[in-house]
Amino acid sequence: MTTRRTMLMLAGAALVTAGCRESTPAVAATGVPDRLLADSERGLLRLGPFGEQVLGPAAAGFDGAHVFLARDRGLEQIRPDTGLTVRRTPLRDGWLPRVVSTDGRACALSRTGASDRPTARARTPLLVVRDDAEREYDLPGVIEPDAFTADGTGLFVLDWLPATAPDHYRVRLLDLGGGTIQPLFTRDKRPLPVGAEEEMRGDGRQAVLSADRTMLFTLYTHQPGHRHTRDLLSGRPGNAHAFVHVLHLIDRWAYCLDLPHPFGEGPVAGHALAADGRHLFVADATSGKLVYASPETLSVERVVDVPVTAGATAALALTPEQVLLGAGGAVAVLDRGSGTVTGIRTVPAPVRGLVLSRDGSRLLVGGPDRVTWLAGGTVLGWAPVPGLTALRHVV
Incomplete structure (x- = not known):
C-alpha cells in the first residue's frame, strides 16, 4: 500500500x-x-x-531513538529530538554509558570507554540501569557490553581473551538475573557445544538494526585465522576476511554472513553497512564493490561494481529506489534495482x-x-x- x-x-x-x-x-x-x-x-x-x-559521555541506541548521558552525578535519558530529559537516576562518579536497549528502557555502563583494543584486567565491573532499578556486576576477565536482548533480561557481551593481553574475543550472553555469562545458541536454536564458540580477531566497523528490530547486524573486517561456529562444528578450515555478524535479539542466536573477496582486504574505514526490510547492503569503497544480501535468508544475493575510492571513509544511505554511497569527496547514486551508477554528486569535504x-x-x-x-x-x-x-x- x-x-x-x-x-x-x-x-x-x-x-x-x-x-x-x-x-x-x-x-x-x-x-x-x-x-x-x-x-x-x-x-x-x-x-x-x-x-x-x-552531550559528552553518552550512548545512543543503534537507531538513534534513545540517548543516555552521564552528567551532574546522574544518568539521564533524553529525547534526542527535543533534548528534554525523560528520566534521571542518581549515579556514582566514574560510570560511562555504553549500550542502550532497543526499547530505551535500559542502559549498560562501564568504568572504561569504548576501545578497539581494551586493556588487560582481571575483572570487569558493569552497571545495568533498567527503568528505575539498577544492578552492578563484577565479572571475571575483560568484558565489553555489546547489545541487550529484546526482552531486557540479557546483555550480549564481548569476552576478550586472554585477559592478560587481550587480542581476540568471543560473543557471549550475560544473564542479568543470574549474573552468569553463557554461550549463545546456534541459528537452529541449539546450545553451542564446548569448543565451538567463535573467537574473532577483527574490527567491528558498524552496527545497524534490522527493519523489524529483531536482529543486530555488525560489520567485521580483517579476520585472519577466524573460524566460524559452523566451521568448528564441521571441522572445515575457516579464514574469513570480512563478514556481517548477526545477533538475534529475541532468539539469542548468532550467525556470520561471509562477504566475498576482496571485502576485508582494504582499510576498515572504507567499508560501510546499511539495512532495511528489503536488503542488507555492504560497501567496500577501496575495491569498488557493493554486496546485496537478504536479511531473511542471510545470504549474499549479488555483488555490483561501484566507483573505486581508495583511502576514503565510506558511508551508505538508502531510499526506496536508490542506494547512496559516499566516499572521499563524492556520493555515488545507484539505481537500487539494477545496481547501476546513475549519477555522482560532488561534496565539499571528505564524507x-x-x-x-x-x-x-x-x-x-x-x-x-x-x-x-x-x-x-x-x-x-x-x-x-x-x-x-x-x-x-x-x-
Whole structure:
C-alpha cells in the first residue's frame, strides 16, 4: 500500500538524486535544518536549527531513538529530538554509558570507554540501569557490553581473551538475573557445544538494526585465522576476511554472513553497512564493490561494481529506489534495482556519514568539521561542526 509517508520519501528521493549538477559550497554557513546525532572529538552531539548540544559521555541506541548521558552525578535519558530529559537516576562518579536497549528502557555502563583494543584486567565491573532499578556486576576477565536482548533480561557481551593481553574475543550472553555469562545458541536454536564458540580477531566497523528490530547486524573486517561456529562444528578450515555478524535479539542466536573477496582486504574505514526490510547492503569503497544480501535468508544475493575510492571513509544511505554511497569527496547514486551508477554528486569535504532528512528531501553529509546538505546534487547549505567525526542519525 502506498502511504503518504512513502510518497514523500519517493518525492524526496527524486529531489536528492535528480540531475547531475556538480555541488558548490559557495553558500553561507547557517543552522542545520534537521535534528541529528553525530560523533565528535568532544563526544556525542545533538545538532539542529537550535545549534549544537554537546552531550559528552553518552550512548545512543543503534537507531538513534534513545540517548543516555552521564552528567551532574546522574544518568539521564533524553529525547534526542527535543533534548528534554525523560528520566534521571542518581549515579556514582566514574560510570560511562555504553549500550542502550532497543526499547530505551535500559542502559549498560562501564568504568572504561569504548576501545578497539581494551586493556588487560582481571575483572570487569558493569552497571545495568533498567527503568528505575539498577544492578552492578563484577565479572571475571575483560568484558565489553555489546547489545541487550529484546526482552531486557540479557546483555550480549564481548569476552576478550586472554585477559592478560587481550587480542581476540568471543560473543557471549550475560544473564542479568543470574549474573552468569553463557554461550549463545546456534541459528537452529541449539546450545553451542564446548569448543565451538567463535573467537574473532577483527574490527567491528558498524552496527545497524534490522527493519523489524529483531536482529543486530555488525560489520567485521580483517579476520585472519577466524573460524566460524559452523566451521568448528564441521571441522572445515575457516579464514574469513570480512563478514556481517548477526545477533538475534529475541532468539539469542548468532550467525556470520561471509562477504566475498576482496571485502576485508582494504582499510576498515572504507567499508560501510546499511539495512532495511528489503536488503542488507555492504560497501567496500577501496575495491569498488557493493554486496546485496537478504536479511531473511542471510545470504549474499549479488555483488555490483561501484566507483573505486581508495583511502576514503565510506558511508551508505538508502531510499526506496536508490542506494547512496559516499566516499572521499563524492556520493555515488545507484539505481537500487539494477545496481547501476546513475549519477555522482560532488561534496565539499571528505564524507563522514550520510543521512536523509525525515521527508527525504535533503541528503545530509557529514565531513571533517562540518555538515553539508544537498538536494538534486546542489549544495543548499552547510554548518560548521568542530571536531565532527561521524554523522549518525536523523532524529
